[in-house]
Amino acid sequence: xxxxxxxxxxxxxxxxxxxxxxxxxxxxxxxxxxxxxxxxxxxxxxxxxxxxxxxxxxxxxxxxxxxxxxxxxxxxxxxxxxxxxxxxxxxxxxxxxxxxxxxxxxxxxxxxxxxxxxxxxxxxxxxxxxxxxxxxxxxxxxxxxxxxxxxxxxxxxxxxxxxxxxxxxxxxxxxxxxxxxxxxxxxxxxxxxxxxxxxxxxxxxxxxxxxxxxxxxxxxxxxxxxxxxxxxxxxxxxxxxxxxxxxxxxxxxxxxxxxxxxxxxxxxxxxxxxxxxxxxxxxxxxxxxxxxxxxxxxx
Amino acid sequence: xxxxxxxxxxxxxxxxxxxxxxxxxxxxxxxxxxxxxxxxxxxxxxxxxxxxxxxxxxxxxxxxxxxxxxxxxxxxxxxxxxxxxxxxxxxxxxxxxxxxxxxxxxxxxxxxxxxxxxxxxxxxxxxxxxxxxxxxxxxxxxxxxxxxxxxxxxxxxxxxxxxxxxxxxxxxxxxxxxxxxxxxxxxxxxxxxxxxxxxxxxxxxxxxxxxxxxxxxxxxxxxxxxxxxxxxxxxxxxxxxxxxxxxxxx
Numbered sequence: 001x002x003x004x005x006x007x008x009x010x011x012x013x014x015x016x017x018x019x020x021x022x023x024x025x026x027x028x029x030x031x032x033x034x035x036x037x038x039x040x041x042x043x044x045x046x047x048x049x050x051x052x053x054x055x056x057x058x059x060x061x062x063x064x065x066x067x068x069x070x071x072x073x074x075x076x077x078x079x080x081x082x083x084x085x086x087x088x089x090x091x092x093x094x095x096x097x098x099x100x101x102x103x104x105x106x107x108x109x110x111x112x113x114x115x116x117x118x119x120x121x122x123x124x125x126x127x128x129x130x131x132x133x134x135x136x137x138x139x140x141x142x143x144x145x146x147x148x149x150x151x152x153x154x155x156x157x158x159x160x161x162x163x164x165x166x167x168x169x170x171x172x173x174x175x176x177x178x179x180x181x182x183x184x185x186x187x188x189x190x191x192x193x194x195x196x197x198x199x200x201x202x203x204x205x206x207x208x209x210x211x212x213x214x215x216x217x218x219x220x221x222x223x224x225x226x227x228x229x230x231x232x233x234x235x236x237x238x239x240x241x242x243x244x245x246x247x248x249x250x251x252x253x254x255x256x257x258x259x260x261x262x263x264x265x266x267x268x269x270x271x272x273x274x275x276x277x278x279x280x281x282x283x284x285x286x287x288x289x290x291x292x293x294x295x296x297x298x299x
Numbered sequence: 300x301x302x303x304x305x306x307x308x309x310x311x312x313x314x315x316x317x318x319x320x321x322x323x324x325x326x327x328x329x330x331x332x333x334x335x336x337x338x339x340x341x342x343x344x345x346x347x348x349x350x351x352x353x354x355x356x357x358x359x360x361x362x363x364x365x366x367x368x369x370x371x372x373x374x375x376x377x378x379x380x381x382x383x384x385x386x387x388x389x390x391x392x393x394x395x396x397x398x399x400x401x402x403x404x405x406x407x408x409x410x411x412x413x414x415x416x417x418x419x420x421x422x423x424x425x426x427x428x429x430x431x432x433x434x435x436x437x438x439x440x441x442x443x444x445x446x447x448x449x450x451x452x453x454x455x456x457x458x459x460x461x462x463x464x465x466x467x468x469x470x471x472x473x474x475x476x477x478x479x480x481x482x483x484x485x486x487x488x489x490x491x492x493x494x495x496x497x498x499x500x501x502x503x504x505x506x507x508x509x510x511x512x513x514x515x516x517x518x519x520x521x522x523x524x525x526x527x528x529x530x531x532x533x534x535x536x537x538x539x540x541x542x543x544x545x546x547x548x549x
Binding site: 051053074077082084089106130145 | 302305306309310312313314381384385386387389390391392393394395396
């Protein structure tokens with residue numbers, strides 16, 4: 001799969017503080033790339049560097065196989081829609097008037113504006129003043145502004161910030177739809193469950209460093225879920241010297257591999273301990289993340 | 300740049316820039332002309348030695364000095380604050396419009412509004428003088444000169460306040476400085492020119508085309524070299540600071 005964004009040793013230092021440290025990002029084409037990390041982990045700074053809004057201290061950025069430089073930036077930005085930090089929008093203008101500003105800035109056609117508004121389902125509210133929009137509508141207007149240029153890459157910084165669950169679901173559905181149309185979406189969040197059901201590829205940032213990059217499945221491979229052995233006689237199992245924690249269903253074993261699981265089950269069976277079920281605990285992305293960061297994350 | 304200026308004009312919609320300007324223009328014209336309808340002043344209307352038009356221009360100069368710094372501060376603040384409130388700096392930057400370009404475009408767009416306003420203001424004052432009954436012929440030179448320089452000075456202070464509003468998010472700072480400037484501008488009319496030239500707002504006094512010496516009011520030629528120097532300096536500094544704005548990472 002070809003990459004839309006690659007970075008090599010991308011670093012940003014503010015005075016003596018390193019906000020982004022030697023980042024090697026790889027964002028494949030046509031995916032939703034979930035960019036995760038606690039507040040202050042360097043997500044926004046990274047995204048600003050990707051858009052040429054902030055100069056890297058060192059390292060390089062390649063977008064659409066072209067190096068991002070001051071000379072190439074304007075041309076590259078034509079293909080990139082973005083929403084960084086807060087959703088843009090002049091409160092004293094209507095949604096449509098705001099879109100007209102974007103249209104005039106980028107020399108877009110009326111149809112592009114209409115399509116962008118329709119995509120985020122704001123057509124019915126386009127004549128309302130933006131100051132009267134709900135937060136969700138402002139976020140959607142921000143996405144419409146980013147979409148108006150019909151980008152190949154969409155970079156969205158915390159687009160669900162402050163939204164209620166319905167609003168989050170709406171944005172999530174929208175981004176998945178956009179990805180299905182071939183747009184590469186890079187979306188950041190400090191909340192795992194927001195990203196969990198939409199991202200194809202994840203990049204996890206902690207303290208400015210990329211601690212994981214890959215698919216959801218690859219992320220789960222980094223962590224071994226606990227094993228639950230359902231038995232009506234946990235005492236008999238513990239008497240065999242098995243290290244486990246008694247739970248309601250029976251026993252819970254942590255950090256146990258497939259081979260170790262087979263051995264434990266064999267010993268229980270030989271000892272005649274009744275086993276009703278053996279299963280792994282279903283892990284959330286958050287559990288995996290916490291395992292990955294040694295529970296040092298702030299998510 | 301033209302595109303950026305048109306963008307700024309589009310953003311002006313519902314900012315009440317027009318009504319604010321019209322209100323100030325009418326206020327300045329009314330305050331400048333109020334004394335023309337008093338009995339004592341009317342006695343001088345057909346006496347060329349009393350220079351009634353020069354006296355009116357001097358009153359107008361004082362009223363304009365008292366209001367113009369505040370007007371420019373308010374206009375610049377309203378036009379620039381929307382970028383802070385609406386994340387406009389980032390939106391524009393991702394479309395290739397740097398903060399420096401936006402600031403320069405704001406000054407041009409606001410100047411386009413101010414140009415007819417200042418001209419109308421002067422015409423209203425002249426119209427009020429004529430309506431009040433001044434029968435001494437009007438010498439248009441000092442009026443045209445003053446109106447032109449008043450406009451150029453307003454543009455210079457628009458530049459200052461746009462930069463200030465872009466740099467300091469709290470708009471009370473810019474408007475507060477505008478109020479202080481209004482006081483200084485009026486106060487410097489009472490100071491020697493040599494002192495007024497050292498105070499930026501003092502140039503509202505330096506551009507005066509009429510002066511009072513004792514009881515005598517007469518037209519005067521302002522120090523064009525100082526005014527030109529000040530305007531060029533403001534232009535150069537503005538070009539420099541707005542280029543620096545482009546390098547600020549928000």
